[in-house]
Amino acid sequence: MTYALPVDSADRPITVVGGGTLGRRIALMFSLQGAEVRVYDTSIAVARAALEYVATQRHRAVEELGGTPAVRLAAKDNLVDALRDSWLVVESVPDKLGLKQAIFADLDQLADPDAVLASNSSAYASAEFIGGVEHPERVLNMHFYMPPDMRSVELMSSGHTDPRIMELLMAELPRYALKPHLVRRQSAGFIFNRIWAAIKRESLLVVAEGVAEPRDVDALFADLFKSEVTPFRFMDEVGLDVVLEIENHYCELAGVENKSAPLLEDYIAKGWLGVKSGRGFYNDYA
DSSP states (O other), X not given: OOOOOOSSGXXXXXXXXXXXXXXXXXXXXXXXXXXXXXXXXXXXXXXXXXXXXXXXXXXXXXXHHOOOSXXXXXXXXXXXXXXXXXXXXXEOOOSOHHHHHXXXXXXXXXXXXXXEEEEOOSSOOGGGXXXXXXXXXXXXXXXXXXXXXXXXXXXXXXXXXXXXXXXHHHHHGGGGTOEEEEEOSOOTTTTHHHHHHHHHHHHHHHHHTTSOOHHHHHHHHXXXXXXXXXXXXXXXXXXXXXXXXXXXXXXXXXXXXXTTHHHHHHHHHTTOOBGGGTBSSOOOOO
């Protein structure tokens, strides 16, 4: 059967699968124009915490980015209920390939036939987890960074994605104060993460080799590039466990050793994951 684009998207819900650090931020952005946003998580406590985050951050986001005071949010731990009638489903669960393969097989079976199925994966191209999907033409990568502060979104085809979906999302996402960028061919790391991976890898290595401390690297980066975003602060924001998973995957794809792994593993073993644990490369998080 030929895929048909979603209709009446303005009146239909959006579902975010995963209520963690990025899932709740994605939900915040889609809530700005008053859309019904459902956050699904296997833990209802995590889904509810995501809604609490949206409730506390939304007023500032609306003031800065525009939007409506009206808000329609729901926390779900039943996937069928969470998906019912949604035109867009955004997966934001940990970057574990087997988990994503299982989730997308379920989404393909349970979501409405016209629903767009998007993955926020930082490491995996959607082509890697559509083996159990009957309708890969509606699957793509929709890679967010750290909204609402960073509002860029990279859109990349699964290799089978209907081109009309890319056109639809390029037109629709700016309504939610997002900045879509089209990845024009399959690329490990999309656009920015491919460039960022090289910066991140060398930053980690100069620290692992004793050439510099994280503060030295960040201070040089801030001074020379006049940037408020610096490598080690950004890694702390992302989470060092996530950074390690992504680096391991990239190195596996390239067939090279991840020489930065021992440094990251040492921090992780101490429970220093970054901002989310209160300490990472820096120890000044409240």
